[in-house]
Amino acid sequence: MKASLLTTAAASLLLATAAHGADSGPILIGVPVGLSGANSVVAPSVVQEAQLAVDEINAAGGVLGRQLKLEVADDASGAAGAQKAFDALIYQKKVDALISMETSAARNAGLPAVSKGRTPFIYTSFYEGHSCNKYLYVDAWVPEQQVPPIVDHFAKEKGAKTYFLIGSDYAFGRGMLGFTRSYVEKTGGKVVGEEYLPMDGADWTPILSKLKDAKPDAIITSTAGGAPNVTLTKQMRAAGIDLPYANLAVDEGTAKSMGADATGVYLSASYVTGIDSPENKKFLEAAKKKFGDDLKTPNDLSVPEYEAVYLYKAAVEKAGSTDPAKVIAALPTVSFTGPRGTITMNKQHHAPLTMYLGQVQSNGSVKVAGTFKDVDPGDQCPNLK
């Protein structure tokens, strides 16, 4: 009698745990992000935006009647940490999807686990482009969208003909500057120097000396987000360099923490807090209300995270389940209208975006110097239908 009761209890427990994650219980969204390392400065705002979206969606009833739950893991902003973080999220926590911003090194290291674990992965960071995987979707910009506004502006408004390029030595730095070089040369300019430092390098002295020798008309840089930006800009200003300077990898939050050194820096982004739309106003109010003084400035690395959670929600609702094959089939067909406008990841897993050319003011805010609507990402993944 007792034995069969025990067996029934055990069987129902087994059935219950098997059912978990399949049709009931919370939908788990994994967020591997650089809580330590080069990205540690921007990671907190990414986590905040994900939390904001999840809380809003849960308050409105969740997705298909199920609540969303975040699982955050530290990828240490690099390949080694990403392998651990992705493995933990995909195989141990068994997340239903990954939605996150990370360095290109981390993303590339995590993709094999994504393919093997068949987990939909929405990458919310701007990056160097051409990362193609059946399960990977990107809702942030690629060089084809970010670079032309800057180079065109420098050429037309500043009469710049020669450029000096500085970057961090990894996929993003090299990819962005590689594209910049080809665009500069295509539009009649000349690149007089292209120098890289390892991602964790902090001493730009020899590069800045070379820059002074080369006497370019303008500088374009593409370092890893966070600390490398700050060290390069500080040292550049300390060396007395005040040429027109565009930073392909800086966001409003980092620019604010650089104080006076960031004044005059140009940036090209798909999000600035000054976007004048009802969706952005509503979003900023909700963020301020939720986090108050702890709010990290929403920026081009964190707002796509917020929108990606909503895009995932739309895809799951359209697919009718969290089944990976159905979700990745639905992702390119759904849209979300958020702070950056209407986003649809329908161009070879990438999304057309409205880009804003901005200049950092002395009080840390960004003034919009030009708007470019629905810039096409170009041919990112021609082999993915």
Next chain:
Amino acid sequence: MLLLLDILTTAAILFVVAVGLLAIFGVLKIINFAHGAWLTIGAYSAVVATKLGLNPWASLPIAFIAGALLGGVAELLIIRPLYRRPLDAILATWGLGIVIGQLITLAFGRDVQLIPSLMSGTIRVLGADYSVYRLFMLLAALAIGAVFALVVEGTRLGLSARAVIMNETLARSLGIDTERVRLWTFMIGAGLAALAGVLLTPLTSVDPNMGVAWLIGAFMLVMVADASYLALAVACLVFGGAQVLVSTFISPVLGGISVAVLAALVLRISPRGFSRA
């Protein structure tokens, strides 16, 4: 020539960062792997001083004192009990470094901190504009080196320290309170590290991990210099110069590893490094 100034100022910065580590290595015979954390403590003392509205220059003595006091606590609680187990003491300092980094993160957050620069702008030198602050670092390194030399050669503590460096057991048997010497040396070394941290702030991003990048370089330099501060100055010039030359003429990525490669070469050829003591 700009290149010469780059080499001299790079050597100066390396010296300022490494001298605290050298003092501790010479007397206590251990590498303080929490050195990077003390650089960070110094920089964050400047953050606190700024928040309290003090003059940025006041953060130099504040950082030194804060670093020295915390160094004293660390020596008494962690290093001293492990006196007979130097390898474990080294491991303990590595752990201490991690703990300090996390405590700073808990207290201040991961964000980059903003500190007003001690001085900014450029000055016309040898026909080119050069960063005033880097030139100041050159003077600071010379000043710190001079004071350090004065303490080592001209004070009782310095005399006792040199005795402990040569032979600790013999020094103790001569009546020198070696425990006190070790404590004071650790405090001074930690204070110098904190001071270096403040001096670094205009050149680097102030965040909880800022010290880690400097630790390995400082470690290599101290290994090559053994216990002699003059040898350290030579090592900083040679290695700093190599780093700048390789970065300028070959590539900055290779320049980053030049200190490590040269250190390995020098130690292979001459195991006592540059020191002749």
